[in-house]
Amino acid sequence: MTYEIPELLKEHENLIQGTLRYSNEIRFKREETKPWESKLGGCPYLKSIEDYPTDENGNPMLFLAQINLVDLENLDELPEKGLLQFFVANDDLFGLEDPIRVLYIEDYEENEEHLVKKHPYENEEYNRSLPFSHNGKMYFTSREMPMSSSLELFQDTFMKLSEVEYEKLSDDCYSSDSRIGGYPYFVQNDDIGFDDGDFLLLQLDIDEECGIMFGDSGNCVFSIPKEALKKRDFSKVVYDWQCC
Template sequence: MIKYEIPETLKEHENIIKRTFRYSNEIIFKCEETKPWESKLGGCPYLKNIEEYPVDEEGEPMLFLAQINLSDLEKLDDLPQKGLLQFFVVNDDMFGLESPIVVKYIEDYEENEAQLIKENPYEDNEGYKQSLPFSNNGKMYFETREMPISSSLELFETLFKDELSEEEYEKLSRDCYSCNSRVGGYPYFVQHDCLGFDDEDFLLLQLDIDDECGIMFGDSGNCVFSIPKDALKNKDFSKVIYDWQCC
């Protein structure tokens, strides 16, 4: 696990910084083939039949961004301990930013490839492939990390602006630059915290710039899927909020 070490210049504020600590599972992408139930970027989601594939309000297939096998994750007690999470957005030139999203939770799944669809039924469609915010599908690997609150959140300023000197505040802001792809922990907003992410929210998924699979939303951007913790406790994934921002 990656531990966060508080800089010596901020040791006198150790207690208030430590109170913000969360665990995240940092994602490492590899351009590898995946089984239907594995954690993945793009490719084919876990599907028993084509009718299960989400479509938008016009009946058009949505973009499959990612699937998380929850058994791969560690130290994220707010999440269910098993099952699959799948993330779909509308296929348009804004990566579905202003349209309803679908986050599917599949609590029970089988590991029998003979009973499952092995290829994304829409991936050979040029209109589908060109709309994806990544150039290669990939398998996800995870590394647990201890992290302080992201300096891109409004809550960061609320907590520290009046507690730290200007120099200390700038130092902690640089230290808490929370980019990279992850599940759990805190999100990074390229422009501003339009979600008002706080203690009652959980980061379901952040997809950030990645060279291995060519991930990029717009011009050097990323995406965030957030859910209120009370909705997560009830496994109500209709409450997920999606946003992406770029430079």
Template sequence: MIKYEIPELLKEHVNLIKGTFRYSNEICFKREETKPWDSKLGGCPYLKNIEDYPTDQAGEPMLFLAQINLTELENLDELPEKGLLQFYVANDDMFGLEEPILVKYIEDYEENEEHLVKKHPYENEEYQENLPFLHSGKMYFTTREMPMSSSLDLFQEIFMNKLSEVEYEKLSDDCYSSDSRIGGYPYFVQNDYIGFDDGDFLLLQLDIDDECGIMFGDSGNCVFTIPKDALKIRDFSKVVYDWQCC
């Protein structure tokens, strides 16, 4: 597990900082073949019938961004213990930012490839043009215990008036929470338009990655968040999607 070691400069505020700790599963991508039920970036989602592939309001196939096999995650008690989460956005040059998204939860799945779709039914050149990555790949996870992201409005509310200017600057630098992850805290390139707080959960963050060529716009990333009360009842219609770039 990756842990944040509180530096000597901030030892006086150890309880305040630790009070914001959350677990996350940091994502490493490898350009490897995947099974239909694996955690993956792009490629072919778990799909029993081509007719089940999601379409947007105009009837066009959506972009499949990622799939998470929940059994592969650790220390994220808010999530279901099993099943698959799939992330889809509208296929346009804005990565579906202003259109409805779909986060699909598949509680039960089978591990028999003979009964499943093996190749993405719509992945042609036109489809690939709007993907925010160059290569699909398999996901690997490392558990991390992380303090609150300094890009959140809530970070300023909690720490600004309790730390000296030097202490605040140090903690802000340490809590630069980029990289791809599930759980923990998101990193916003520009502003926390979502207003992420204690009542929210980070379902997925996709950040810049060289292995699979992930990039949203100009050095940007995307986040999918959900209120914890909606997550508790598995209401993924309440997911909020945002991506920002420099």
């Protein structure tokens, strides 16, 4: 599915098409997952409890999501295989002001007997800290999307459009929903300055099935420079979440 340019904007078709990027939209279902599957919450792929990430003070981090890269389509910037895991500090701000951990596991095994089956730190208090109420399995749909109207780059790119044209394109380019690739949606401001040289590693947005919500109607974004992604340097990932 690709963005269909309306008649009002046909004059700017080439400009708009030049911003198109593939995105894998995420749909969640409350289903049990195997250790290596794409998931929201639950137990990450672990060979040993000792492998579970901790923050600078040695406290277990919050496990947000895991992506099995084999599930994705049309995202050439990413490795063809492996797992990506997303962890943030366990605090009142969902780790906003603390270092995050994005782990890339290139090779994994699919023998559950050799793997940790239950989250080693999950309890009632841990679950209350999560920005979602239910764990779930991820399903993906690939589509091409135009640049998000919430980016500063959008204003620079389309500044020559008329007021009516600009408002129409802005309305069409509302990039909410959870996704990998494509463009992020910022509830308030593009504080990370997402541009052509960046890749959207993960966006988790409001979802009723699993009760995702950061703060008051908010979402989160994990972004990485494409050059760092090429080198598989996930220490360069930038994390932000915003709410109303």
